[in-house]
Each structure stands twice: as C-alpha cells, then as structure tokens.
Amino acid sequence: MLKNLDIELNDLRFSYNNEDEVIKGISMYLKKGSFSAFVGPSGGGKSTLSKLIGAYYDPSQGEIKLGNVEYKNIPLKQIYNSIAYVSQDNFLFDESIRENIRMGKLGASDEEVEKVARESGCHEFIINLEKGYDTKVGSGGGHLSGGERQRIAIARAMLKNAPIVILDEATAYIDPENERLVQKAISKLLDGKTVIVIAHRLSTIKDSDQIFVIKDGKLDRQGRHEELLEKSGLYKDMWLAHIGAKEVIEYD
Numbered sequence: 001m002l003k004n005l006d007i008e009l010n011d012l013r014f015s016y017n018n019e020d021e022v023i024k025g026i027s028m029y030l031k032k033g034s035f036s037a038f039v040g041p042s043g044g045g046k047s048t049l050s051k052l053i054g055a056y057y058d059p060s061q062g063e064i065k066l067g068n069v070e071y072k073n074i075p076l077k078q079i080y081n082s083i084a085y086v087s088q089d090n091f092l093f094d095e096s097i098r099e100n101i102r103m104g105k106l107g108a109s110d111e112e113v114e115k116v117a118r119e120s121g122c123h124e125f126i127i128n129l130e131k132g133y134d135t136k137v138g139s140g141g142g143h144l145s146g147g148e149r150q151r152i153a154i155a156r157a158m159l160k161n162a163p164i165v166i167l168d169e170a171t172a173y174i175d176p177e178n179e180r181l182v183q184k185a186i187s188k189l190l191d192g193k194t195v196i197v198i199a200h201r202l203s204t205i206k207d208s209d210q211i212f213v214i215k216d217g218k219l220d221r222q223g224r225h226e227e228l229l230e231k232s233g234l235y236k237d238m239w240l241a242h243i244g245a246k247e248v249i250e251y252d
C-alpha cells in the first residue's frame with residue numbers, strides 16, 4: 001500500500017510519437033491535500049503534463065512518484081483509482097446520461113448517480129429532458145451545452161471520489177450562469193482532495209498553495225500568486241490580461 005499520496009515529478013520528459021519533446025524536463029512536488037494550479041500560454045504542455053500525471057501516457061524520460069513509489073512499480077489500476085481526471089474536452093460517451101455519470105464508479109446505484117447529479121447542479125436540467133436520466137447524450141455529448149457537459153463530467157468525478165482530482169478547465173466560452181453553476185460544482189468536487197487545476201480564468205486559482213507557470217514544455221516559475229506577480233513577467237502579463245478582460249465584460 002502507498003503510505004501517502006504526495007506526487008513527485010523528477011526531470012520529466014515526453015514527446016508524442018517520438019517527435020519533438022513537448023515536456024522538456026519538469027520537476028515538481030505536490031503535497032497530499034494541497035491545491036496546485038498549472039497556468040501558461042496555449043500549447044505550453046499543461047494538458048500533456050496532467051495526462052502524464054494521470055498515467056494516460058508513459059514519460060519518455062524521468063519519473064513520476066505517488067507516495068514515494070515510482071509509477072512503474074504501482075499497478076495501473078491503483079493509479080487510476082487514486083486520480084479523477086476531468087478533461088478539457090469533457091468527454092462523454094454515446095450512452096444515457098445515467099451511464100455516463102455511472103462510469104465514475106461501476107456498480108453505483110441509481111440513487112448514488114442522482115445524488116452526485118444533484119450536487120453538481122445537473123439534476124434540474126436532466127429531469128427537464130424528454131427521457132430524463134435515460135436521455136442519450138450522443139457522441140461527444142451533442143445536444144447539451146458546454147456547461148452542462150462539464151457538469152456531467154464533474155458528477156462522474158464526484159462519484160469516483162478519488163483522493164486526487166485533476167481538472168483541466170474547458171476553454172470554450174460558457175455563459176455567466178453556467179459558469180457560476182460549474183464553479184459551484186467544482187468547489188464541491190475539490191473539497192478535501194489533492195487538487196491540480198489547469199486554469200484559464202486566473203481568478204479561480206489566485207489562492208492556490210502553489211501556481212506552476214508552464215511555458216514551452218518547461219517550468220518557467222512556481223510560487224504563490226503575490227510572489228509570481230513580482231517575479232514572473234509572464235504571470236503578471238497573464239494576470240493583467242485576465243483583469244482587463246474582466247473589466248471589459250463588466251463595463252460592457
């Protein structure tokens with residue numbers, strides 16, 4: 001058994017299909033129960049890094065440890081059971097909404113499915129669909145809005161109740177009401193977990209224990225919000241752009 005669930009990356013490197021490296025030697029330490037954020041320019045490697053931590057790919061070089069044990073010495077199933085990964089494209093299967101949520105924990109009862117649907121703010125819109133929980137979502141989750149799809153993915157992760165949650169925030173535009181509902185669902189999902197959030201809206205991760213600025217496959221800087229505002233020009237620019245964008249929307 002694993003003694004603790006700290007996550008450690010040592011000089012991690014990765015390339016897709018032996019092409020150019022997209023993760024170019026990243027080391028970091030994420031303590032159990034901490035809240036970390038990955039931020040940085042598009043294409044910098046944030047999603048790739050989170051998928052490596054989720055054991056979707058094997059590193060080309062370097063190592064990942066969970067509870068001080070190298071991933072290659074931990075059964076894959078145990079890693080998957082420890083981590084809930086909510087992807088950027090909130091992937092849904094061509095199945096009923098009920099089964100899509102149940103994928104978080106095979107064998108979960110209908111009551112359990114409905115409970116997490118309520119907690120993630122899905123229940124209301126689901127019961128208003130013609131077939132309720134039995135409505136098929138279609139491949140890629142057609143017919144549902146981006147915010148609704150995201151909340152279903154969050155419900156699934158809630159049902160899984162893994163000690164580590166990786167949340168790759170969707171970049172797609174969602175309206176303010178959906179945004180509020182999604183944020184509410186997220187805060188319930190993350191409560192008490194070790195968390196990694198890949199954030200595009202920096203205000204949601206301002207209070208993180210650590211923020212990792214990832215650029216061009218490397219760790220540019222790490223620190224808390226105030227520290228990065230002082231020490232990282234890139235972070236400061238991203239923050240100012242975020243604040244600016246917010247003001248434009250608010251005064252529009």
Ligand SMILES: Nc1ncnc2c1ncn2[C@@H]1O[C@H](COP(=O)(O)OP(=O)(O)OP(=O)(O)O)[C@@H](O)[C@H]1O
Pocket residue numbers: 016022040041042043044045046047048049088
């Ligand atoms: N499946 C893939 N096959 C080949 N290359 C990929 C694949 N996925 C991502 N890449 C490449 O790897 C690099 C890092 O991409 P990644 O998706 O990790 O960036 P990101 O920081 O998550 O960006 P964003 O903020 O836009 O989500 C990019 O150059 C991208 O084109």
Ligand SMILES: [Mg+2]
Pocket residue numbers: 046047048088168
């Ligand atoms: Mg990404």
